[in-house]
Amino acid sequence: xxxxxxxxxxxxxxxxxxxxxxxxxxxxxxxxxxxxxxxxxxxxxxxxxxxxxxxxxxxxxxxxxxxxxxxxxxxxxxxxxxxxxxxxxxxxxxxxxxxxxxxxxxxxxxxxxxxxxxxxxxxxxxxxxxxxxxxxxxxxxxxxxxxxxxxxxxxxxxxxxxxxxxxxxxxxxxxxxxxxxxxxxxxxxxxxxxxxxxxxxxxxxxxxxxxxxxxxxxxxxxxxxxxxxxxxxxxxxxxxxxxx
Numbered sequence: 001x002x003x004x005x006x007x008x009x010x011x012x013x014x015x016x017x018x019x020x021x022x023x024x025x026x027x028x029x030x031x032x033x034x035x036x037x038x039x040x041x042x043x044x045x046x047x048x049x050x051x052x053x054x055x056x057x058x059x060x061x062x063x064x065x066x067x068x069x070x071x072x073x074x075x076x077x078x079x080x081x082x083x084x085x086x087x088x089x090x091x092x093x094x095x096x097x098x099x100x101x102x103x104x105x106x107x108x109x110x111x112x113x114x115x116x117x118x119x120x121x122x123x124x125x126x127x128x129x130x131x132x133x134x135x136x137x138x139x140x141x142x143x144x145x146x147x148x149x150x151x152x153x154x155x156x157x158x159x160x161x162x163x164x165x166x167x168x169x170x171x172x173x174x175x176x177x178x179x180x181x182x183x184x185x186x187x188x189x190x191x192x193x194x195x196x197x198x199x200x201x202x203x204x205x206x207x208x209x210x211x212x213x214x215x216x217x218x219x220x221x222x223x224x225x226x227x228x229x230x231x232x233x234x235x236x237x238x239x240x241x242x243x244x
Contacts, residue, residue, distance in 0.1 A: 015028070016028060016029060016154070016155065016158040017158050017161060017162075019158075019162070020162075021162075022056070022159065022162055022163070023056060023057065025158060025159065025162060026044045026046075026056050026057035026155075026159070027057040029044060029057065029130070029151075029155045029158075030042040030043065030044050030057045030058060030059050030063075030130075031059055032151070033130060033132055033148065033151060034059045034132075036132060036140075036144050036147065036148060036151075037140075037141070037143075037144050038114070038134050038136070038139035038140045038141075038144055039132045039133070039134060039139075039140075039144075040060075040062075040112075040133055040134045040135050040136075040139075041058070041059050041060040041062045041063035041066075041112075041132075041133045042058065042059045042063055042130070042131065042132050042133070043055050043057070043058040043059075043063035043064055043066065043067040043130075043131045043133075044056055044057040044058070044120075044128065044129075044130050044131075044155075045067050045078060045082075045128045045129050045131070046120075046127060046128035046159075047082065047126065047127060047128050053071050053078075053079070053082065053128070055067040055068055056128075062110050062111075062112065062133065063131065063133055065109075065110060066106050066110055066112060066115075066131070066133055067131055069102055069105060069106065070099075070102055073101055073102050073105075075099045075101060075102050076099045076102040076103075077090055077099065077115055077117040077131075078117050078129045078131050080099075080117070081117040081118060081119045081129045081131075082119055082126060082128060082129045083126075085119065086118065086119045086121070086149070087116070087117070087118055087119070087145070087148075087149055088115075088116070088117045089115075089116050089140065089145055090103070090114060090115045090116075091114055091137060091138045091139075091140075092113055092114065092137040092138060093106055093107050093112060093113050093114065093115060093137075094107050094113060094137065111135055112133045112134065112135055113134060113135055113136055113137040113139070114133065114134040114136060114137055114138065114139040114140060115131060115132065115133050115134070116131070116132040116140055116144075116145060116148055117129050117130070117131045117132075118130045118131075118148060118149060118151075118152035119152070120152055120155055120156040120159060121156050122156050122157060122160040125160065127156055127159050127160065128159075130148075130151075130152045130155060132148060174211075174212045174215075177212060177215045177216055177219060178197070178200065178211060178212065178215040180215070180219045181196075181200055181214070181215035181216075181218045181219050182196040182197055182200065182215075183196075184218055184219065184222065185199055185200070185218075199227065200214055200215060200218075203224060203225075203226045203227055206226055207225070207226055
């Protein structure tokens, strides 16, 4: 199993961690998975806000439709892989009885007959699923099943790392923006840093708007609705209050 995985585009797999955007990474992952023996089309679905499942990347419309049909019917191996099991292998969809409504439509409407679905996960977090389809029954042997499992694990780690990088970049950008807004208030009203931040926070709470959005408004327009009604603490050395 390790040999199969090592021989299967090992250099290409490492490039996933170097891709800077999630859609590009997932599309590349789908394309790599489609090169597995027996695979025809591949879809990658992620759990998005409010626990919705959305097919984010696919090598063909067939895969995206097969994935989406499971969400519409609320049944299928993709949902099972995400919710309960790491790997689901269906060797002939024409004979599938667990999700007969979905499988019958996939066979009749899309011409697909075999499927592998892998949970994308990291420790403590389920991210989504990687689904591999074939137009032939019994398309995947055990080596492919094992290699796909290792690949899905690699994709899960790469997605998690990219999300962490994005979260860090977003946090840094927000902190920079808030710092700029604080600087405007400090210069304009003679406040110290704590008082400037508290003024922004009070406006944020009063308007029920994220602090970052409040800061962005002030930086962009140099004005801020609700700011003049916000109490503030002047520097000890003097200066006008925000309310004046």
